[in-house]
Amino acid sequence: MSSQLLMIEDDTRLAEMVGEYLGQSGLHVTHRADGKSGLAQLQGPEAGPLPDLVILDLMLPDMDGLEVCRRIRSLQGPAAQVPVLMLTAKGDPMDRIIGLELGADDYLPKPFEPRELLARIRAILRRRTDGGTPAATPALRFGSLEIDRDARTVTVGGQVADLTSYQFDLLVTLAERAGRVLTRDQIMEAVRGRELDAFDRSIDVHMGRIRAAIEADAKNPRRILTVRGVGYVFAKQQD
Template sequence: MSSQLLMIEDDARLAHMVSTYLAQSGLQVTHCADGKSGLAHLQNPESGIPAELVILDLMLPDIDGLEMCRRIRSLPGSAAQVPVLMLTAKGDPMDRIVGLEMGADDYLPKPFEPRELLARIRAILRRRTNGGRISSAQVLRFGTLEIDRDAHTVTVAGQLAELTAYQFDLLLALVERAGRVLTRDQIMEAVRGRELEAFDRSIDVHMGRIRAAIETDAKNPRRILTVRGVGYMFAKQQD
């Protein structure tokens, strides 16, 4: 069965090219030309099959792409958890940072090679299938922190922590290597399964969001520690 993707993009020619290319790799793309129809499709897909990933253009005619990220993350039910790959024609790294802060899982600047888009999509979908992880335990527990692999949920003292799919995998990559210091490159390689060009600052942005979700005091974290000049480490002893 092919994976179902949703592309929210006002450039019809680009959407057709991408849809045709991805179809050759078994990825079915539904195209929406604006944010309003994209949100409607996410909540009530015409095929009845929910989208497994959203390809979202930053510049839309009705709703700004950054606002779209926020609205997607505010949707009811499982629709809010769908991974978002943001397309941006802007070269300013700050736009990418803001996009990640709004809930995007990854980004790709325009113009892009279709092969790179496919590689990034496959990497995100692989993460969703829990492939290649180290520990086999379904639920990982660290004090009041619980991580359910199959449900893709994180709770702290019984309260659900709001994380994107990418942030969940970043946290899991650290947890599976608790006590080890990981560089940003090692973290990105662990969650993507292959080396792709990435913007290092994006890891810092995501770590900040994860800390806000799971730490009692995000400014003085006890779970995810920064090792200055190296990277990050998940502490074995906490709570």
Template structure:
């Protein structure tokens, strides 16, 4: 049995690519190229999609307004999960979208595999009855949004790879605890990374470059000589 999804996206080529990719994993993607068509589809009698993939930039209406209308609707339509596609590096759109009720967001361009993982995560949370609100780890001016997989410092987006994000979350969720390289690699196992201690050091250096005010004198991720790394609980 396939899981129905609705994609409201004016880029037909992208929609076709996403539909073909998700189709391999048991999803049936129905595509609408405009906000008007997408909202009309949601208002039709009968079955609703399990999730809406909603582009922010549509030719006839802002995606944020579409999200607002979905959440303001009556009945089941208001509860349909929404995954919003936003412009890369625009945290304001992300924040507004989440405040309007989007369940997750993904910046363009994106990897289809990450889109699939986010869709599954949203649907899993819904099926388990768990809240879909964003889980944000806050340390001073540093925000780590685990659901949206984004990091900001004083509101400015930080560019991290998927693996570096996972490393950062691993440390932040255990703030104050010293973790060895082996413990860190075990916590994020399953990702593609060569299993050498020094590879962790390289990634930590890049994470520091993204989130530290002075990467050469880090205050957030501290090296404990001979033991590993610790994420500082108290920050700016």
């Protein structure tokens, strides 16, 4: 069964080209030209089966992509967890950072190579579906923190922590290697399957979001520690 994508993009010609290219790889793209109709496609009168991923342009005629991303994450039910790949203006890292802080799973600057877009989409979809039915994986437990890798949920003291799919994978990567210092490159390679751009600091934004979700005091973290000049380590201590 092919994956279903929703592309929210006001450039109809670009959307048609992307849809045709991705269609050759077995991906079906539904196009919406503005934020309002895109949100309705996710949850509203037009809503059908949820897409497997949303490709979201930053610049839209009725509202910007950042606002659309924020509204997606505030939806009720499974719609709030749909992965979002944001298309941003080239050379504007602030838009990327804000997008990640609002819950986008990844970003791609315009103009982009269709092959890179396809690779990013496949990486996100691969993280969500293992492509098989493996045996149940034991949950990771660190005091009040529990990470259920099969259900893809994180709870702290019984309360569900709000993480995107990408942030969940980052947390698992660290927790599975508790006590081991990992560089940013090692973390990103484990999650994305590609090396980190030396100037890409999106991982730091994600780590801040994860800390806000699982730490009692995100400014003085006890679980995810920064090793200055190196990367991050997930502490083994119990609370």
